[in-house]
Amino acid sequence: xxxxxxxxxxxxxxxxxxxxxxxxxxxxxxxxxxxxxxxxxxxxxxxxxxxxxxxxxxxxxxxxxxxxxxxxxxxxxxxxxxxxxxxxxxxxxxxxxxxxxxxxxxxxxxxxxxxxxxxxxxxxxxxxxxxxxxxxxxxxxxxxxxxxxxxxxxxxxxxxxxxxxxxxxxxxxxxxxxxxxxxxxxxxxxxxxxxxxxxxxxxxxxxxxxxxxxxxxxxxxxxxxxxxxxxxxxxxxxxxxxxxxxxxxxxxxxxxxxxxxxxxxxxxxxxxxxxxxxxxxxxxxxxxxxxxxxxxxxxxxxxxxxxxxxxxxxxxxxxxxxxxxxxxxxxxxx
Amino acid sequence: xxxxxxxxxxxxxxxxxxxxxxxxxxxxxxxxxxxxxxxxxxxxxxxxxxxxxxxxxxxxxxxxxxxxxxxxxxxxxxxxxxxxxxxxxxxxxxxxxxxxxxxxxxxxxxxxxxxxxxxxxxxxxxxxxxxxxxxxxxxxxxxxxxxxxxxxxxxxxxxxxxxxxxxxxxxxxxxxxxxxxxxxxxxxxxxxxxxxxxxxxxxxxxxxxxxxxxxxxxxxxxxxxxxxxxxxxxxxxxxxxxxxxxxxxxxxxxxxxxxxxxxxxxxxxxxxxxxxxxxxxxxxxxxxxxxxxxxxxxxxxxxxxxxxxxxxxxxxxxxxxxxxxxxxxxxxxx
Numbered sequence: 001x002x003x004x005x006x007x008x009x010x011x012x013x014x015x016x017x018x019x020x021x022x023x024x025x026x027x028x029x030x031x032x033x034x035x036x037x038x039x040x041x042x043x044x045x046x047x048x049x050x051x052x053x054x055x056x057x058x059x060x061x062x063x064x065x066x067x068x069x070x071x072x073x074x075x076x077x078x079x080x081x082x083x084x085x086x087x088x089x090x091x092x093x094x095x096x097x098x099x100x101x102x103x104x105x106x107x108x109x110x111x112x113x114x115x116x117x118x119x120x121x122x123x124x125x126x127x128x129x130x131x132x133x134x135x136x137x138x139x140x141x142x143x144x145x146x147x148x149x150x151x152x153x154x155x156x157x158x159x160x161x162x163x164x165x166x167x168x169x170x171x172x173x174x175x176x177x178x179x180x181x182x183x184x185x186x187x188x189x190x191x192x193x194x195x196x197x198x199x200x201x202x203x204x205x206x207x208x209x210x211x212x213x214x215x216x217x218x219x220x221x222x223x224x225x226x227x228x229x230x231x232x233x234x235x236x237x238x239x240x241x242x243x244x245x246x247x248x249x250x251x252x253x254x255x256x257x258x259x260x261x262x263x264x265x266x267x268x269x270x271x272x273x274x275x276x277x278x279x280x281x282x283x284x285x286x287x288x289x290x291x292x293x294x295x296x297x298x299x300x301x302x303x304x305x306x307x308x309x310x311x312x313x314x315x316x317x318x319x320x321x322x323x324x325x326x327x328x329x330x331x332x333x334x
Numbered sequence: 335x336x337x338x339x340x341x342x343x344x345x346x347x348x349x350x351x352x353x354x355x356x357x358x359x360x361x362x363x364x365x366x367x368x369x370x371x372x373x374x375x376x377x378x379x380x381x382x383x384x385x386x387x388x389x390x391x392x393x394x395x396x397x398x399x400x401x402x403x404x405x406x407x408x409x410x411x412x413x414x415x416x417x418x419x420x421x422x423x424x425x426x427x428x429x430x431x432x433x434x435x436x437x438x439x440x441x442x443x444x445x446x447x448x449x450x451x452x453x454x455x456x457x458x459x460x461x462x463x464x465x466x467x468x469x470x471x472x473x474x475x476x477x478x479x480x481x482x483x484x485x486x487x488x489x490x491x492x493x494x495x496x497x498x499x500x501x502x503x504x505x506x507x508x509x510x511x512x513x514x515x516x517x518x519x520x521x522x523x524x525x526x527x528x529x530x531x532x533x534x535x536x537x538x539x540x541x542x543x544x545x546x547x548x549x550x551x552x553x554x555x556x557x558x559x560x561x562x563x564x565x566x567x568x569x570x571x572x573x574x575x576x577x578x579x580x581x582x583x584x585x586x587x588x589x590x591x592x593x594x595x596x597x598x599x600x601x602x603x604x605x606x607x608x609x610x611x612x613x614x615x616x617x618x619x620x621x622x623x624x625x626x627x628x629x630x631x632x633x634x635x636x637x638x639x640x641x642x643x644x645x646x647x648x649x650x651x652x653x654x655x656x657x658x659x660x661x662x663x664x665x666x667x668x
Contacts, residue, residue, distance in 0.1 A: 198612055199533060202618030204626075262607055266600050273596055277534055284536030289623060292538075296626035 035238055039276030046242050053239045057089050058097065058226050064212040066225040069098035071180035074222065076170045077127070077134075079101045079119035081247040082185035084126050084230060085240040088144055090183060091130045102179070103127045103134040106169055108162065112253030119248055126245055135177075138289060145328045151254070153328040158254035161324070168321040170220025174222040182222040189233045191226075192278040193264045194286045200263070205301065208293045211286070217304040217311055230279060232271075349351035369572055373610030375457040380576050387573045391423050391561050392431065398546040400559040401488045403432040405514035408556065410504045411461070411468075413453035414448045415581040416519035417462050419574040420562060424517060436513070437461045437468040440503055442496065443480025446587030454580055460579055469511075473503055479662040485588070487662040495658070502655040506646060516556040523567045525560075526612040527598045529619045534597070539635065542627045545620070551638040552647055564613060566605075 024033040026045035033043035039051070044052055060066075067073055075090055077083045087103050094101045105123040110116040120136055127134035140146040150161050174182040191210065198207035214224040228236060240247055271278050306312070307319035314320070358367040360379035367377035371386070378386055401407055409424055411417045421437050428435045432487050435579040439457040443540040454470055461468035474480040484495050508516040523545065529624075532541035562570060574581055640646070643654035648654070 089417075142547065196530075199530075199618065199623070200615045202614070202622055204622045266604050270596065270600050280536070282536045284538075285535065288538045289533070289627070292626040292630035293623070296629050303518055306570075 016139070020073050034242075035235075037235075039279065040169055049235075050239060053231070053235055054089055054092055054280060057231060058093050060212070060230045060318070061093065061097070061225075061227050066183075066213055066223075066226075066227060067097065067099045067181055071099075072100045072102070072178075073181045073183050073225075074170070074179040075101060075103050075183045076166070076185070077105045077123040078185075079105065079122040079248040080238050080250065081240040081245070082187055082228065082233070084123070084247045085236045085243070086183060086185040087123075087126060087132060088245060089239070091132050091226065099106050101132055103244070104170060104173060105134065105136050106166060107136060107138040107140075107222055108165070109138070109140050109148060110253060112149065115253050122246055122248055125248075135173070136167065137173055139165060142169070143325060145325065145332060147254075149332060150324060153331040154324060162254070164320055164324065165177045168312065168319075171224075172310075175220055175312075178220075179222045183225050183226050183227055185228055185236075186226045187193045187228045187233045187236060188231055188278050188282060189264065189267070190268050191229060193260055195281060196267060197260050200223045204293055205297065208290060208297055208301070211290070216313075218306055218311075221313065222309065229251055230282075232278065345428060350371065352449060361435060368576075369661045373613065375663060383569075384573065386530070387565070387569055388423055388426055391565060392427050394546070394564045395427065395559075398559075398563070400517075400547055400557075400561060401431065401433045401515055406434045406436070406512075407515045407517050407559075408436060408504070408511070408513040409437050409456040409499070411439045411518075412580040413439065413456040413595075414519070414572050414584065415574040415579070416521055416562065416567070418457070418581045419570045419577070420519040421457075421460060421466060422464060422577055422579060423573070424464050424561065435466055437466050438504060438578050439468065439470050441470060441472040441474075442499070443472070443474050443482060444587060445482065449587050451586055456580055458581055460581075461611050463565050469507070471507055471564065473499060476503070479659065479666060480628045481588075483666060484658060487665040488658060496588070498654055498658065502653075503557065505558075506644075509554055509646075515559050517559050517561055519562055519570075520560045521562045521567045521570060522565055522616060523598065523651075525563060525616045526601050526650075527594055530601060530614060531594050531597050538627055539631065542624060542631055542635070545624070546592075547652045550647075552640055552645075555647065563616075566612065589608070603651070609654045 020118055024036070024043040025031065026033045026048050028048045029045060031045040031047075034046045035049050037049075042052075048248055073090065073094070075083070075087050077087050085103070093099075103123060103126075105120050107116050107120050115328060124134055124136065140149075147158075149154050150165065151158055156164075169199055170182055170184075177257070194210060195207065198204065198210075212226050212229040216223055230318050267278060267281075302315055304313040304315065306316035307317075307322055309318055309322040312319050342537075358370070358377040359365065360367045360382050361376055362382045363379060365379040365381075368380045370377050371383075376386075378449060393656050407424065407428070409417070409419050409421050421435070426436050427433075437460075438459060439454050441450050441454050458470065460467055474483075481492075481496055481499060485492055488495055490498075499615075504516060504518075528544060529541065532538065532544075546560050546563040550557055601612060636649055638647040638649065641648035641656055643652055643656040646653050646655070
């Protein structure tokens with residue numbers, strides 16, 4: 001895997017391909033190209049890449065009817081490249097498409113290397129530069145416990161617990177503040193990885209829920225939208241760099257090698273020899289496999305109900321977050 | 335890709351792992367282990383590997399009701415390791431399970447490096463050693479043209495034309511000789527590759543036809559069975575080696591790099607870090623995705639009909655083979 005990791009990071013470094021690009025000219029203005037959109041063999045300069053990228057996200061949002069005019073969109077901003085790029089592109093598209101954008105950053109209370117503090121700082125700085133309203137919510141203040149405290153009380157892997165807390169908190173806050181939509185920075189790479197992993201493991205009930213827009217199953221909840229559903233991480237990174245955004249480096253103090261990392265590395269390799277492969281995998285899932293699975297599983301899928309404690313969507317009587325919260329608070333009281 | 339190919343062949347060479355195995359003992363008899371069944375972490379000596387492998391194929395055949403007692407099975411034998419191993423294991427299982435086995439080898443007329451001649455010779459030699467009846471059919475004699483002649487008259491890639499000719503000829507011969515089943519050496523690796531490629535390309539109508547047993551859609555035709563549906567190529571190769579079979583090396587004079595080779599190489603790598611992954615991908619296709627796709631597509635799948643020239647299954651008025659044949663014979667007459 002070391003060898004693999006090495007090759008992939010070389011690959012990422014190579015995306016601005018100074019050598020290869022020096023010979024190529026932007027398709028639109030004949031200036032020196034900075035980046036090659038490989039699946040379209042399209043060399044672009046910085047300026048035309050930025051507008052290509054923004055138009056592409058706009059197309060995704062229109063194709064899946066993500067946001068209507070006048071709607072209010074809460075953007076989950078972790079401080080990483082994907083979410084800062086999302087905040088940036090949505091701010092630009094909000095003018096064109098007539099919706100409203102607010103950023104939200106959770107302070108999870110991760111102390112290692114001042115991780116949470118730095119994340120919040122980068123998100124706040126980017127929001128200021130973009131002129132976007134930005135909310136910071138400390139999970140410790142809101143729910144009584146931080147992520148590190150949850151990790152001590154629960155044996156689940158860090159990424160799984162963190163995901164549960166973040167998903168719950170951002171939905172809860174969007175609901176409280178009556179947002180129409182909640183936008184997350186999930187990328188085409190994330191989608192491809194989740195889909196292939198589900199094909200391998202057979203987690204079809206989780207797979208069938210994966211759509212570009214998840215309409216709320218209960219009243220008062222925001223729809224969940226993924227504007228980067230068709231955008232590659234390498235393009236998102238380039239966009240963030242060209243826009244001069246300062247973002248947190250990938251990886252958090254709790255991150256270890258997740259099993260999905262292997263699938264992700266293999267997909268990266270496959271994409272590098274067959275550009276467009278990830279998009280094809282995801283598009284064909286949405287076009288063919290998902291409708292079939294949905295029709296087949298429809299009757300056996302459990303309807304979501306409201307958690308009897310907090311009213312948020314839950315598959316059981318009490319939602320997973322409320323169960324976690326009770327366990328952690330009990331431990332903290334001791 | 336060179337680097338990849340290199341790593342994979344090292345991987346294949348390493349399957350008998352003399353060094354690693356020297357320290358390990360067979361789980362069943364405590365003799366020195368020759369092979370590790372990685373998904374089960376099961377070290378086995380040569381003898382116990384052979385019986386493990388045969389039981390596994392028997393389990394696959396019983397699980398999918400491939401052959402009933404008293405039935406006659408025609409085995410397509412190309413002379414490669416997969417088909418010779420198939421002939422060998424089916425001969426052994428035929429006694430236990432009470433069916434009859436006959437081998438069939440097509441002489442495709444490939445002259446390069448005496449390829450077809452050598453294939454026929456190896457298949458005949460193995461059949462003699464196994465004491466199995468063996469039929470050799472020259473496609474040139476039966477249909478009036480060889481594979482090289484077809485390649486000159488048609489622009490399709492060699493593997494595609496060869497597949498069309500072989501599929502047609504073996505089914506046609508099995509029908510004529512009234513066999514109940516036609517067995518091919520398709521492996522778990524082939525299945526995983528086809529499934530993943532179809533997920534990527536969206537070829538769901540082809541995908542939905544992929545099952546361990548294909549029951550004939552028209553009367554008088556054999557069912558098509560794949561006894562190696564759950565067997566890895568690396569195990570098939572070891573079985574062929576341990577049984578002392580002499581087989582054709584992989585690759586034919588016409589073979590070039592097919593797009594599926596990349597997917598295959600990536601699956602090999604993924605399997606080597608996550609043993610059991612290919613089986614999981616295939617099993618979950620059969621268990622979840624295929625039933626959903628089948629129910630969803632059922633009404634839109636075109637029913638097979640009999641070709642108006644030869645009576646074999648066809649999606650149109652005249653089957654693809656008859657259309658090819660006419661074109662090739664026309665060219666040869668000129």
